[in-house]
Amino acid sequence: MIHLRKATIDDAALLEYWDTQQHVIDSDPDDDWNWRTELTRDFEWREQLMAELNGKPIGFVQIIDPLLEESHYWGDVPHNKRAIDIWIGEEPYLNQGYGTMMMKLAIDRCFKNELVDAILIDPLKTNKRAHTFYKRLGFEFVEERVFYGVACFVFELKREKHQK
Ligand SMILES: CC(C)(COP(=O)(O)OP(=O)(O)OC[C@H]1O[C@@H](n2cnc3c(N)ncnc32)[C@H](O)[C@@H]1OP(=O)(O)O)[C@@H](O)C(=O)NCCC(=O)NCCS
Numbered sequence: 001m002i003h004l005r006k007a008t009i010d011d012a013a014l015l016e017y018w019d020t021q022q023h024v025i026d027s028d029p030d031d032d033w034n035w036r037t038e039l040t041r042d043f044e045w046r047e048q049l050m051a052e053l054n055g056k057p058i059g060f061v062q063i064i065d066p067l068l069e070e071s072h073y074w075g076d077v078p079h080n081k082r083a084i085d086i087w088i089g090e091e092p093y094l095n096q097g098y099g100t101m102m103m104k105l106a107i108d109r110c111f112k113n114e115l116v117d118a119i120l121i122d123p124l125k126t127n128k129r130a131h132t133f134y135k136r137l138g139f140e141f142v143e144e145r146v147f148y149g150v151a152c153f154v155f156e157l158k159r160e161k162h163q164k
Pocket residue numbers: 023024027085086087088089093094095096097098099100101121122123124127128129130132133
């Protein structure tokens with residue numbers, strides 16, 4: 001059973017350890033998440049969540065409002081979108097369906113807000129496995145975009161598609 005709960009400063013060491021795992025580095029090579037700072041900051045435009053498998057943390061999910069996010073990473077985006085980042089911390093937990101369960105919980109969480117009409121994600125262009133993963137969940141390719149010098153594919157899950 002997968003459950004999402006708020007990440008706290010007590011999760012910092014584990015998240016830093018996960019950042020050293022090769023599959024996590026490969027999916028997000030240059031990013032420093034500044035856990036010890038960020039886990040102490042609460043914003044209405046962000047949720048940082050630990051995914052627990054029967055009470056044991058195995059992954060992380062971040063949901064942001066890309067319009068309000070402070071670095072404006074997503075640039076000019078319309079109102080009422082959400083953007084998700086997701087990873088599983090340790091290799092033995094990959095490919096067992098947990099990522100799908102985490103993503104479904106995250107998607108439901110986003111669309112619970114009736115104003116939200118679509119969810120965005122931006123895997124690396126090279127992260128083919130993630131593309132397959134998201135397409136299987138109903139996400140559709142939108143465009144290729146460069147974020148901070150790195151080529152990414154933007155995918156979107158529209159509310160109508162999710163409800164079908
Ligand atoms: C993407 C991710 C969250 C999917 O979770 P998961 O529990 O491994 O996925 P599931 O078991 O639910 O589904 C399996 C699918 O995940 C995909 N996948 C994506 N990245 C993968 C990886 N590094 N290793 C194994 N499978 C991966 C595969 O396409 C696989 O499909 P396949 O069986 O057709 O090969 C997880 O693989 C992960 O954390 N990957 C590394 C970080 C990452 O790429 N995050 C996304 C960045 S946008």
